[in-house]
Amino acid sequence: MGETIVDIHNLNKTYPDGTVALKNISMKAEKGEFIVIIGPSGAGKSTFLRSINRLSEPTSGEILFMGKDIVKAGKKELRTLRRNIGMIFQGFNLVKRLPTVRNVLHGKLGYMSSLKGAFGLFDQDQVEEALGILKRVGLEEQAFKRADELSGGQQQRVAIARAINQSPQLILADEPIASLDPNSSRVVMDYLKKACREEGFTTFVNLHQVDFAKEYADRIIGIKDGEIYFDGSGDDLTDEVIEALYSKEKEAVAG
Amino acid sequence: MKTASVNMEAPPGNKEKRASGLYTEYKRRRKILLKTQGTVFGVIGLLALWSLWGTGFNLLSIITGTYDMFVFMFTDLFPPDLTAIGSLIGPALDTLYMSYVGMVISVVFSLVLGILAAENLTPHVIIAKVSRAITAFLRSVPAVVWAIILVAGIGLGPLTGTIAIGLSGIGILGKAYAEVLEGMDKNQIEGVRATGAGWFQVMGQAVWPQFKAGFVSWSLYKLDMNIREAAILGLVGAGGLGYYLQSSISLFQYQTAAMAILMIFALILLVEFITAKLRERII
Numbered sequence: 001m002g003e004t005i006v007d008i009h010n011l012n013k014t015y016p017d018g019t020v021a022l023k024n025i026s027m028k029a030e031k032g033e034f035i036v037i038i039g040p041s042g043a044g045k046s047t048f049l050r051s052i053n054r055l056s057e058p059t060s061g062e063i064l065f066m067g068k069d070i071v072k073a074g075k076k077e078l079r080t081l082r083r084n085i086g087m088i089f090q091g092f093n094l095v096k097r098l099p100t101v102r103n104v105l106h107g108k109l110g111y112m113s114s115l116k117g118a119f120g121l122f123d124q125d126q127v128e129e130a131l132g133i134l135k136r137v138g139l140e141e142q143a144f145k146r147a148d149e150l151s152g153g154q155q156q157r158v159a160i161a162r163a164i165n166q167s168p169q170l171i172l173a174d175e176p177i178a179s180l181d182p183n184s185s186r187v188v189m190d191y192l193k194k195a196c197r198e199e200g201f202t203t204f205v206n207l208h209q210v211d212f213a214k215e216y217a218d219r220i221i222g223i224k225d226g227e228i229y230f231d232g233s234g235d236d237l238t239d240e241v242i243e244a245l246y247s248k249e250k251e252a253v254a255g
Numbered sequence: 256m257k258t259a260s261v262n263m264e265a266p267p268g269n270k271e272k273r274a275s276g277l278y279t280e281y282k283r284r285r286k287i288l289l290k291t292q293g294t295v296f297g298v299i300g301l302l303a304l305w306s307l308w309g310t311g312f313n314l315l316s317i318i319t320g321t322y323d324m325f326v327f328m329f330t331d332l333f334p335p336d337l338t339a340i341g342s343l344i345g346p347a348l349d350t351l352y353m354s355y356v357g358m359v360i361s362v363v364f365s366l367v368l369g370i371l372a373a374e375n376l377t378p379h380v381i382i383a384k385v386s387r388a389i390t391a392f393l394r395s396v397p398a399v400v401w402a403i404i405l406v407a408g409i410g411l412g413p414l415t416g417t418i419a420i421g422l423s424g425i426g427i428l429g430k431a432y433a434e435v436l437e438g439m440d441k442n443q444i445e446g447v448r449a450t451g452a453g454w455f456q457v458m459g460q461a462v463w464p465q466f467k468a469g470f471v472s473w474s475l476y477k478l479d480m481n482i483r484e485a486a487i488l489g490l491v492g493a494g495g496l497g498y499y500l501q502s503s504i505s506l507f508q509y510q511t512a513a514m515a516i517l518m519i520f521a522l523i524l525l526v527e528f529i530t531a532k533l534r535e536r537i538i
Contacts, residue, residue: 079453080451082448082449086450087446089446093442095447096443096465098464109447109450109451109452110452111451114455114456117453117459117460118456120459
């Protein structure tokens with residue numbers, strides 16, 4: 001342990017309409033850490049994750065990843081950085097009309113030439129690797145089905161497989177289980193944690209479920225009103241802290 | 256706690272009032288709805304009357320006209336001159352070429368203009384507006400008008416028809432493609448972009464799978480329409496069956512003209528049949 005993978009300094013994000021989503025967020029994450037981010041809806045959890053791979057542009061600040069500042073990266077550099085950051089979304093974001101295996105192969109796009117990637121000309125090694133990863137998430141039998149024929153939990157596992165196939169240093173999971181039933185949620189979280197252990201990448205997961213956070217996280221970060229409110233282990237996250245994190249003082253006074 | 260207990264007592268008293276309040280609200284909305292419906296149908300009716308008057312429509316001329324039409328069809332057009340088939344094959348092929356090449360021209364240029372015009376793919380909003388303006392202009396000029404203008408420049412013949420069809424097609428397909436592209440699920444695109452994929456890769460792997468069905472369907476629809484347009488374009492000298500039809504009518508060779516009409520009919524059915532089959536296959 002000890003190698004810093006992500007080093008964030010004074011990250012700020014203000015939307016064009018004036019909404020302040022992130023205020024001076026600073027934090028470090030180490031290699032292999034499984035970090036769960038919790039906090040009330042609208043606190044900025046999603047914006048925080050999406051700022052790290054710049055699907056949402058930060059207003060100011062610094063995000064050092066693999067020794068480079070993501071915020072200042074040019075187009076080409078950003079692509080190289082993105083291929084080292086796997087992303088998992090609440091709505092899975094698979095290309096629904098394409099077969100499962102092709103969605104997993106998309107993890108390799110960042111390593112391919114533009115045209116080869118555009119036409120989907122993946123070579124044998126790449127296909128074998130993708131099929132191997134699908135097997136690891138227990139979906140080898142679904143490899144040639146269209147992605148939208150799979151259940152929600154299965155689609156999310158395909159998304160995990162796509163992320164693993166990027167051989168990433170970091171995985172960002174934005175509410176990965178918010179649209180799944182408790183059973184599939186557990187399966188998805190188990191696979192995610194297992195992959196994090198086996199591959200040794202750092203993982204950031206946004207969650208609504210505090211119990212899941214306590215169960216799976218090495219470290220929990222609580223975000224409230226765009227700021228880091230809590231940063232510690234699951235044991236430090238007492239009921240009082242949770243209540244304070246989720247309470248909305250202004251509304252309580254008004255009501 | 257206090258507010259909670261007050262709230263608990265409040266509902267019974269309010270319930271009846273609220274229900275009757277809701278009912279008057281229901282009546283009020285219902286009235287507004289009926290009024291709007293009445294106005295809409297009224298306006299449609301008035302417009303219809305105005306147009307009937309404007310076109311000098313009268314029932315009698317339909318009845319006598321139908322009679323004259325049948326007389327014309329059976330004495331002059333009938334029987335179609337079957338021996339003309341041989342000389343019709345060339346023009347029929349011309350019509351087919353015009354429609355097909357016209358479609359290819361439209362597809363190629365519309366792809367570029369459509370991508371530039373789609374708000375979610377365009378490099379810049381201004382480029383999207385310009386692209387939209389170009390397609391709107393091309394669309395607002397009918398193919399026949401293009402043909403008349405082009406005949407003056409290029410001269411009589413199928414090339415004129417092809418370009419006329421191609422130009423007006425860009426107007427239609429450019430708009431259709433842009434709309435299909437704008438209807439795409441942006442989450443799927445984001446998912447691929449997050450892997451580090453570049454522009455071409457996102458286009459090939461996330462946009463194309465979503466665009467394909469709409470693209471094929473609209474392009475084939477345009478081919479269907481082109482066959483009809485190509486036949487009409489011939490009337491202004493742009494080659495093909497229409498041209499043949501026009502010249503035989505002006506020479507009072509109605510039975511040859513009848514054969515040309517049958518040929519156009521057959522061609523349209525044939526192309527529609529083929530495109531329907533293709534559509535089934537591809538989508």
